[in-house]
Amino acid sequence: MIFRLLMLMLCVTMSCSAVEVQVIANKDLSVTSLGSDDLSDFYLGKRKKLPGGGNATVFTNADQDETERFLDKYLDLTPAAFSASWKRMIFTGRGIPPTDAKDDQDMIDIIKRTPGGIGYVATGTKVDGVMVLIISK
Amino acid sequence: MSKQQLVASLVPCVLAGAAFAAETPDVEIHGFVSQGYLNTSKNNYLGETQGGTFDFNEAAINFQSQLTDDLRVGAQLYARDLDGIGQDRVGIDWAYADYHWKDALGFRVGEVKVARGLYNEYSDIDLANPTVLLPQAVYDERLRDFLTSVYGGSVYGTIPMHEAGSFDYEAFGGSQTVRPDGSINDFVRSNFYNATTGTDYESNTITLKSMYGASGTWNTPLRGLRFVVSALQFNHLLSVGNLSVPGPGGSTLYLPLSLEVSKGQNVVVGTEYSQAKLRLAAEGTIWNMEYSFTGPAPGSSVLRWAGWYVQAAYQFLPRWGAAATIGTYYDNRLHPTGNTYADPRLAYQKTVALTLRFDPVTWVALKAEGAFINGYGQMFVQENPNGYDGNTLMLSLKATVSF
Numbered sequence: 001m002i003f004r005l006l007m008l009m010l011c012v013t014m015s016c017s018a019v020e021v022q023v024i025a026n027k028d029l030s031v032t033s034l035g036s037d038d039l040s041d042f043y044l045g046k047r048k049k050l051p052g053g054g055n056a057t058v059f060t061n062a063d064q065d066e067t068e069r070f071l072d073k074y075l076d077l078t079p080a081a082f083s084a085s086w087k088r089m090i091f092t093g094r095g096i097p098p099t100d101a102k103d104d105q106d107m108i109d110i111i112k113r114t115p116g117g118i119g120y121v122a123t124g125t126k127v128d129g130v131m132v133l134i135i136s137k
Numbered sequence: 138m139s140k141q142q143l144v145a146s147l148v149p150c151v152l153a154g155a156a157f158a159a160e161t162p163d164v165e166i167h168g169f170v171s172q173g174y175l176n177t178s179k180n181n182y183l184g185e186t187q188g189g190t191f192d193f194n195e196a197a198i199n200f201q202s203q204l205t206d207d208l209r210v211g212a213q214l215y216a217r218d219l220d221g222i223g224q225d226r227v228g229i230d231w232a233y234a235d236y237h238w239k240d241a242l243g244f245r246v247g248e249v250k251v252a253r254g255l256y257n258e259y260s261d262i263d264l265a266n267p268t269v270l271l272p273q274a275v276y277d278e279r280l281r282d283f284l285t286s287v288y289g290g291s292v293y294g295t296i297p298m299h300e301a302g303s304f305d306y307e308a309f310g311g312s313q314t315v316r317p318d319g320s321i322n323d324f325v326r327s328n329f330y331n332a333t334t335g336t337d338y339e340s341n342t343i344t345l346k347s348m349y350g351a352s353g354t355w356n357t358p359l360r361g362l363r364f365v366v367s368a369l370q371f372n373h374l375l376s377v378g379n380l381s382v383p384g385p386g387g388s389t390l391y392l393p394l395s396l397e398v399s400k401g402q403n404v405v406v407g408t409e410y411s412q413a414k415l416r417l418a419a420e421g422t423i424w425n426m427e428y429s430f431t432g433p434a435p436g437s438s439v440l441r442w443a444g445w446y447v448q449a450a451y452q453f454l455p456r457w458g459a460a461a462t463i464g465t466y467y468d469n470r471l472h473p474t475g476n477t478y479a480d481p482r483l484a485y486q487k488t489v490a491l492t493l494r495f496d497p498v499t500w501v502a503l504k505a506e507g508a509f510i511n512g513y514g515q516m517f518v519q520e521n522p523n524g525y526d527g528n529t530l531m532l533s534l535k536a537t538v539s540f
Binding site: 037040041046047048049055072076077078079080081083084087088090091092093094095096 | 165169197206231235237240258259295305361412413414455496
């Protein structure tokens with residue numbers, strides 16, 4: 001009991017998250033997989049063009065645990081570092097930050113109707129109408 | 138507002154207007170307000186800092202609109218005050234149309250940021266930096282007025298190199314109107330100010346004919362590790378003003394004097410490693426500036442500045458971060474120990490700084506920074522009319538709210 005309590009406290013302190021995420025995309029995306037560096041470039045506003053053609057439009061999730069896990073897993077960034085990166089972009093005129101989806105269902109709905117749309121939801125979420133994008137290291 | 142500023146601000150407005158006629162685009166509005174405090178134990182640095190000063194604030198508001206998939210326009214209004222530099226007068230920080238034709242090639246037209254080193258473009262964005270002051274050895278506040286942006290254009294891009302990572306580049310060119318009451322005036326004034334003889338200088342106009350440069354960044358295959366090299370040149374920075382000297386009977390005589398930097402060249406090399414909570418950075422820079430001046434005792438010379446720093450920043454809790462910075466500025470890299478100076482400590486400025494940052498919420502940043510400064514190389518003589526004294530302890534505080 002005490003051990004579990006200590007682990008819980010450690011987790012809270014270190015902000016570790018148990019949630020896993022999967023990357024989803026509009027069904028008509030010109031590719032079915034992306035390198036993690038490509039995904040990172042899209043989410044940091046450095047690139048827009050998909051390898052197969054067309055523009056990528058990325059979205060973030062208002063769920064903080066999912067966002068933290070996504071940033072850690074695919075971008076190697078903390079939420080603070082991601083925020084700082086976008087503040088640099090905003091205040092130098094280099095770009096507009098990704099739009100937040102309210103929750104997983106909202107994310108799926110947005111991705112469905114956005115050509116080139118890319119986002120993320122919790123693993124296990126029903127993702128009818130969108131594609132699960134394979135991200136390779 | 139000058140004609141150049143007017144043109145630069147009209148570019149995005151015209152394009153936005155054209156788009157508005159067809160369809161109303163979304164306009165993103167962001168901004169921030171910063172208030173700081175500087176206090177030095179001895180010697181004034183970046184203002185009348187002995188005893189403390191709150192003349193250290195910034196504010197900005199920007200408007201951006203993605204008109205099409207590849208075309209974005211925007212502008213940022215900016216005001217700042219650093220002990221009278223800026224005086225909170227609102228001006229244009231940047232204003233441009235950005236056409237992202239390809240990832241490897243995009244174009245910006247208007248008032249564009251100067252790409253220099255790792256962090257020059259973020260020098261006026263407190264939220265983006267782990268410290269209150271950027272390392273002064275490379276990002277000298279004395280030059281900030283004319284190293285922020287130029288009226289002209291730039292090309293930029295990201296080129297994938299597959300297993301070798303990627304390469305980012307940006308090349309810019311243009312000109313600008315420099316404020317006669319800004320930091321450049323202070324810098325020119327420091328060449329002629331003499332408390333003993335009562336001599337001083339004030340600019341009436343400062344003009345810059347052109348500035349151009351380029352920056353290249355290699356993003357290595359090791360994620361988070363990058364190397365940057367940048368170079369720029371500016372031509373014909375001319376300050377026209379008056380030298381004031383004591384005259385007969387307690388009067389003041391004003392003698393025309395102009396100082397021109399015919400050519401200024403700068404190179405920065407740097408590296409950064411950022412991974413999750415850690416950021417390590419190191420940069421070095423050299424300046425060459427050939428200048429001459431007219432007036433009662435005309436002359437000419439060459440400035441050969443140099444500087445370097447290393448910095449480590451770590452986010453040790455979700456809302457807390459700390460940074461340590463060591464840097465050195467050399468007033469003449471050919472004589473780094475100052476053996477040709479009346480006081481060797483005028484030849485360099487060595488700084489060790491520790492910073493603590495707390496972001497209680499994502500839109501507020503609070504920073505406290507303590508620095509130990511040995512040397513007076515970057516301190517203005519006119520801010521220290523009684524001379525310099527010993528080492529300097531500096532406390533810098535800053536609070537920023539953004540939206």
